[in-house]
Amino acid sequence: MASSINSRKPSEIFKAQALIYKHMYTFLDPMCLKWCVEMNIPNIIHNHGQPISLSNLVSILQVPSTKAGNVQRLMRYLAHNGFFEIVTNQDIENEQEEAYSLTVASELLVKGNELCLAPMVEFYFNPTISGSYNQLKKWIYEEDLTLFGVALGSDFWEFLNKNPEHNKLFNDAMASDSKMINLAMKDCNLVFEELESVVDVGGGTGTTAKIICETFPKLKCVVFDRPKVVENLCGNNNLTYVGGDMFTYIPRADAVLLKWILHDFTDKDCIKILEKCKEAVTSDVKKGKVIIIDLVMNKKKDENQITQLKLQMDIGMACLNGKERNEEEWKKLFVEAGFKDYKISPFTELLSLIEIYP
Incomplete structure (x- = not known):
């Protein structure tokens, strides 16, 4: 032939x-x-x-x-x-x-600088993490397992809990990324100025929460994350650390912040998380809201290089059983979780800031 x-x-x-x-x-x-x-x-x-x-x-x-x-x-x-x-x-x-x-x-790779992404490089190119992507073929045939479940024998978060060295690499990487996000948050006064309290769900070691507290000294901020992440961390008068499971309970506050969280999860799990967020936020119409910092896929408006990066990140999230979403997909989650309205604003070249209202 x-x-x-x-x-x-x-x-x-x-x-x-x-x-x-x-x-x-x-x-x-x-x-x-x-x-x-x-x-x-x-x-x-x-x-x-x-x-x-x-x-x-x-x-x-x-x-x-x-x-x-x-x-x-x-x-x-x-x-x-x-x-x-x-x-x-x-x-x-x-x-x-x-x-x-x-x-x-x-x-941005100079270690010791306030803004430094070297920890991101060190985590993502760690052979254990990057080597997992050699198992894409095997993973695609597994009905339920994540890529890391196939390659590492356990769920990604379970793997981090059991491996303190990798857990530290991950936390350091996320903290370095948070400092980049904080650069953009300094221009977001309108998002936080009417709030008296906020819970940073999955807030890690508190990098973002500390910036929020410094910018708004009267604002009470709770960092809520896995017990293994926050167990040895100390807060202050307006910053506290709480360990727990966001699928079970989220501490009450005027607002809940979800930064780089929802793209890690399936639609079903995202709806569960958002429902817990809705239970947590105040019923005050002027204050109560969930603040999401995440990607919004928009091929029509994004430059080709940004679209490629978002598509790459979408594959990365798929390996955790998560996904990157366009506006319609985000809206569907909000509606199914019982929220009434939302607003999307540009945040960084890559990220958007989404406010959703109960």
Whole structure:
């Protein structure tokens, strides 16, 4: 039987080949980024105070001279992907030498900075976590198991509870992401200004709650998360930590905050969580609401790069039995959970802020 490819123009076939090869080699993107963070290169350049030459970088890294060319290859690729800028450095021998400076992306990988996403890289590229995605074929045939159930032998959250080291990596990663979200929350005064109390469900170690408390000193804030997460954390006059199960009970407050929570779960579970939120919020029409910070899929309005990222995250959430949702899918959840109205506002380039009212 003749192959259907015979009807294609050679130019089409070669373009298709390039697309396949491109995706074959994209595994190098996360591996190079992981290498960069593991070698602490953003901090090295930051501490250097100016663009650092290849020879100086190799010296500080203390790698064999025979690997200097490989360091250069990795740095050039990372620069091509936007993590560094390549500049020309004129050394004392009056020879031109390649040097590297930070970009905004690599500034976000400098450990010790207020805004630092290095913990996200360290968690997601941990071999135990990233290696689970080698089991996609097996997972797709399992009726009920999550990807992590297939790869790790237990539910993701159960796995974290049983593995303190991975649990810490996860909490550190979520805290680093929360600091990015807090940058946007500083412009959300209207969302919180009439509230007297708020519960941050799945609030982790309290990174977001602390910012809310600092911005609104009269606001009482409760961080509600798994007992293993909050058991050794201490609050203050307007910040408290409570351990529990959001499917069973959520502490009462004027508002409930769900940041990066609902996309982890099925529609059925989301409705259960939202029903508990509805029970928790005050009946005061002016105050009572649930505040959701999450993705809203919108292919028609989003740039292609953002759409691709959202689709990638949708696959990631599917592996937890969750999903990313468009506005109609969000609305369906709100209606089925008994809420009367909602409002969606832009939040960051990636996220939206959704207020829903009982």
